Amino acid sequence: MINISLLMIMVATALGLVWLRNLLAVVMFSGIFSLTAASLWVVLGAVDVAFTEASVGAGIATVLGLASLALTRTEHEKRTRVFHLPALIVVLVTGAALIYGTLDMPGWGDPDAPIHTHVAPRYIEDSLAETGVPNIVTSVLASYRGFDTLGETTVIFTAGVGVLVLLGRGRRYPVANPRVAAGGGPGRAPAAPGSEGAAVPGDSGEMRFKAILRVGGKLLIPPILLFAFYTQAHGELGPGGGFQAGVIFASAFILYALLFGVPMARAVAPASVLRGTLALGVLIYAGVGIAGVLLGGNYLDYSVLAHDPVHGQELGIILIELGVGITVASAMMTVFFVFAGQDPQQVD
Amino acid sequence: MFGFTALGVLLAMALVLVRGLAGPTVYDRILAVNAFGTLTVLLIAVHGFLSGRPDFLDIALVYTLINFIALIAVTKFAKFAHLGGPFEQRSWSDV
Numbered sequence: 001m002i003n004i005s006l007l008m009i010m011v012a013t014a015l016g017l018v019w020l021r022n023l024l025a026v027v028m029f030s031g032i033f034s035l036t037a038a039s040l041w042v043v044l045g046a047v048d049v050a051f052t053e054a055s056v057g058a059g060i061a062t063v064l065g066l067a068s069l070a071l072t073r074t075e076h077e078k079r080t081r082v083f084h085l086p087a088l089i090v091v092l093v094t095g096a097a098l099i100y101g102t103l104d105m106p107g108w109g110d111p112d113a114p115i116h117t118h119v120a121p122r123y124i125e126d127s128l129a130e131t132g133v134p135n136i137v138t139s140v141l142a143s144y145r146g147f148d149t150l151g152e153t154t155v156i157f158t159a160g161v162g163v164l165v166l167l168g169r170g171r172r173y174p175v176a177n178p179r180v181a182a183g184g185g186p187g188r189a190p191a192a193p194g195s196e197g198a199a200v201p202g203d204s205g206e207m208r209f210k211a212i213l214r215v216g217g218k219l220l221i222p223p224i225l226l227f228a229f230y231t232q233a234h235g236e237l238g239p240g241g242g243f244q245a246g247v248i249f250a251s252a253f254i255l256y257a258l259l260f261g262v263p264m265a266r267a268v269a270p271a272s273v274l275r276g277t278l279a280l281g282v283l284i285y286a287g288v289g290i291a292g293v294l295l296g297g298n299y300l301d302y303s304v305l306a307h308d309p310v311h312g313q314e315l316g317i318i319l320i321e322l323g324v325g326i327t328v329a330s331a332m333m334t335v336f337f338v339f340a341g342q343d344p345q346q347v348d
Numbered sequence: 349m350f351g352f353t354a355l356g357v358l359l360a361m362a363l364v365l366v367r368g369l370a371g372p373t374v375y376d377r378i379l380a381v382n383a384f385g386t387l388t389v390l391l392i393a394v395h396g397f398l399s400g401r402p403d404f405l406d407i408a409l410v411y412t413l414i415n416f417i418a419l420i421a422v423t424k425f426a427k428f429a430h431l432g433g434p435f436e437q438r439s440w441s442d443v
Contacts (some may be wrong), residue, residue, distance in 0.1 A: 059414030340432035
């Protein structure tokens, strides 16, 4: 009942996303979509996924969407009302093929489905004895599927590096950056009449007088950081882990940057430090694997890290989760600082 | 009892969604997003008690937190059209 209602809300939100032309509203609605998806994961019992969806999809993605909107300087999608028949046919055929593909899938909750008979029983029965970690999601993610997670962490690292390479020098050499230069050129789309976002750039000094927000935000930052550490440390016992903790940790800095400006936040977390920690996390992860090889095991086999295999597994999982958390936090902070740190006055 | 509450929350979600879609001003949508986030937290809490597993309430905590930060970002964008400011030199007393 709750499932169906949430799915209907998701469909309505998705249709709204297609229908809306105001890009600010689109960004906000994608946040709503993520929130609905996250509550659906909770209802279905996938709390770790819900945790990630809530922190990444509803939080960071919204903030980054707004930051990129600020860089493009346009709030309205261009209206193209051309009826394109081949495109419609392609979409319909693909959709029909996808729906046809689902017909062969086993029913929801079917105990004989391959996913419930292949490796899942082994994880459920043996993972606690083999790794000593009560949260099966964490033991699968960090130990059994350690290679996959190393790949994911590397993807996040690469994303951070990519943003740095493309936009990282935008503030120092504003004209050398084609994207920013195009946004500030004479041909840029004028702000739509009546849009509340068309404030004069540079009047953000007003933020100085938002005393309640600033004091309230400052008071919130320590609990947010503490909660990030709790999520990091608690990932073995309950929902949580490096990905979520990294995002929550970064969101504290993003909150600070929103309230006091990116230059102030940059003073707390300098670019040179973030570049180092961005690589450090992946290095820790890969280093744990190398340490396993040196101690006579396979790559990313944690059993050889300590005298007791179970203890070694726990140690390895804690270390690689730490690496994931460091890289994710640095990547999120880097991307936000670079996106939001483009000074509109310098860009103009 | 919890079932009725869940029903009410879902109904409120649908109404808020309609307001967000209809707009017309950006402030209607900001309020809609904020109310939707709060309702999501309520739904998770109600569902926790409905299914007898209220131990996932710390996820609801994340939702509140994240929704708050996203809301500040949206309002700042709506007012100043960018997120990074202020850029001018400032006193160091705020660090």
